[in-house]
Amino acid sequence: MNISGNTTVTGGTDVSVFERQQARIKWQQQQQQEQSFYNVNDNQFMGLVEIKPDPGLQYGWPDFSDGCQDQLISPLMVDHNVKKRKTHEDQKQKVVLKENGVKDKKSKGSSDEQSVETSSKDQKPKVVDAPKQDYIHVRARRGQATDSHSLAERVRREKISERMKYLQDLVPGCNKITGKAGMLDEIINYVQSLQKQVEFLSMKLATLQPRLDFDIDNLIMKEMFEVPTVAYSCDQAANSTYFQVNSILEMGNNPIEAMLRRSNGGPVSFNPETFVVSSCFNQMQPGVTWDADLQNLYRMEIQQGSSPIPFQPHKFTGSYGGSNLKMEL
Amino acid sequence: MSPQPSSTNPNSLKIQLAYQFLHNLNNLNSKRSNLATTHIRQRSNRVKIAAYASMAYVVGSRRAWSRAILRTIRNRRMLARNKRVDHKITHRPRSAKRRNPKRDYVDPNGNSGQEVKLRKLVPGVEKMDACGLLDETADYIKYLKTQVEVMKNLVDLYSTI
Numbered sequence: 001m002n003i004s005g006n007t008t009v010t011g012g013t014d015v016s017v018f019e020r021q022q023a024r025i026k027w028q029q030q031q032q033q034e035q036s037f038y039n040v041n042d043n044q045f046m047g048l049v050e051i052k053p054d055p056g057l058q059y060g061w062p063d064f065s066d067g068c069q070d071q072l073i074s075p076l077m078v079d080h081n082v083k084k085r086k087t088h089e090d091q092k093q094k095v096v097l098k099e100n101g102v103k104d105k106k107s108k109g110s111s112d113e114q115s116v117e118t119s120s121k122d123q124k125p126k127v128v129d130a131p132k133q134d135y136i137h138v139r140a141r142r143g144q145a146t147d148s149h150s151l152a153e154r155v156r157r158e159k160i161s162e163r164m165k166y167l168q169d170l171v172p173g174c175n176k177i178t179g180k181a182g183m184l185d186e187i188i189n190y191v192q193s194l195q196k197q198v199e200f201l202s203m204k205l206a207t208l209q210p211r212l213d214f215d216i217d218n219l220i221m222k223e224m225f226e227v228p229t230v231a232y233s234c235d236q237a238a239n240s241t242y243f244q245v246n247s248i249l250e251m252g253n254n255p256i257e258a259m260l261r262r263s264n265g266g267p268v269s270f271n272p273e274t275f276v277v278s279s280c281f282n283q284m285q286p287g288v289t290w291d292a293d294l295q296n297l298y299r300m301e302i303q304q305g306s307s308p309i310p311f312q313p314h315k316f317t318g319s320y321g322g323s324n325l326k327m328e329l
Numbered sequence: 330m331s332p333q334p335s336s337t338n339p340n341s342l343k344i345q346l347a348y349q350f351l352h353n354l355n356n357l358n359s360k361r362s363n364l365a366t367t368h369i370r371q372r373s374n375r376v377k378i379a380a381y382a383s384m385a386y387v388v389g390s391r392r393a394w395s396r397a398i399l400r401t402i403r404n405r406r407m408l409a410r411n412k413r414v415d416h417k418i419t420h421r422p423r424s425a426k427r428r429n430p431k432r433d434y435v436d437p438n439g440n441s442g443q444e445v446k447l448r449k450l451v452p453g454v455e456k457m458d459a460c461g462l463l464d465e466t467a468d469y470i471k472y473l474k475t476q477v478e479v480m481k482n483l484v485d486l487y488s489t490i
Binding site for chain 1: 354374376444446447460469473
């Protein structure tokens with residue numbers, strides 16, 4: 001475990017870096033018990049990964065795996081970062097580098113030196129392989145333990161990986177994708193598709209709109225706002241919507257009911273409809289309770305607009321069933 | 330106008346979004362009375378604005394993206410009320426300011442890719458760090474999803490009746 005590769009520049013630098021990193025890994029395995037974030041496979045760019053976060057700190061940006069390559073290719077950045085690292089570390093580390101040591105700082109410093117020299121040259125082909133693997137792995141704790149910047153770095157990176165995991169749950173079909181780059185691509189595609197869906201649906205709604213009149217809806221919805229907040233306190237119950245519908249019905253002074261009765265008049269009476277609807281709701285699963293309530297709401301609005309509404313409860317249940325299926329799909 | 334603070338229960342969220350969306354649609358319809366005469370594209374654009382506005386109203390000021398949307402809506406409203414040449418003037422410096430920070434972000438890191446795209450997609454995250462960006466994206470996706478479902482159900486309901 002000879003860590004005296006400071007004199008080498010080109011040529012066998014890869015090997016020496018590798019050796020050094022192997023040494024570091026062994027040291028890590030001795031030291032670390034809790035954290036298991038390391039990927040032993042990305043030895044080759046471990047030293048380079050250290051350099052990577054610094055610009056992230058400066059510019060407030062993580063570069064995900066793509067950025068890793070870019071940074072390595074730009075020697076200017078690397079030089080700058082290495083200088084920064086060197087200022088943070090003790091000066092004597094450089095001195096110790098020249099001796100043999102198994103300690104992390106030395107190895108890190110030496111690897112930094114190495115990486116400065118090698119990054120622009122030989123490491124590129126190897127680095128290309130590494131970022132394909134996984135998220136940017138958290139660096140050795142011991143290596144950065146004394147460095148406040150690297151501590152912050154690590155915390156930041158952990159935060160980011162947490163959020164990426166949360167996003168993985170949100171975006172459907174991302175369970176198989178492990179890389180940050182792939183995840184980001186998926187996220188971008190998903191957001192784009194959602195926005196396009198909104199646009200498409202708004203176009204559809206715009207075509208449907210002139211047919212319907214929303215005049216009384218303001219009042220209805222203001223009233224309806226208050227109702228569900230009461231009802232949803234127990235919305236886990238299977239018959240919650242039934243409860244809601246009944247609560248709407250049974251409120252004696254409910255202006256909705258009064259308005260509906262006034263407007264609907266003869267042909268459509270409120271009670272039997274909602275009675276039928278509520279009987280349908282009883283068979284409903286709790287998961288789609290909101291849907292039934294919404295449909296109730298929409299239905300009432302639509303009744304305001306189009307004057308003669310044929311009383312077709314079976315039709316409504318049919319449509320409800322259809323949309324229920326769509327919901328489940 | 331937004332109702333009581335939403336729990337994370339998806340059902341209540343959908344209900345809130347639905348109410349808000351319908352409310353905004355009503356406002357749209359009441360304000361611009363000539364529904365039949367306006368072109369379909371304008372109408373669909375208004376519905377789209379209503380959709381995003383309803384999302385933003387439900388969230389309120391808690392999130393950067395919702396604040397950005399509310400800001401654009403208010404600006405639009407103010408510009409529409411003024412109806413002057415200021416409309417053009419205010420646009421130019423805004424776009425000039427917007428261009429520069431983007432370039433600063435792209436150039437030094439050499440990162441031309443995904444984060445920039447994401448910042449374009451999610452409103453209000455132009456100057457946020459990566460953590461915040463992912464946070465806002467997750468929230469935005471959640472609300473977008475429920476908004477899309479609300480709209481789908483609306484369309485289904487209206488098309489069957």
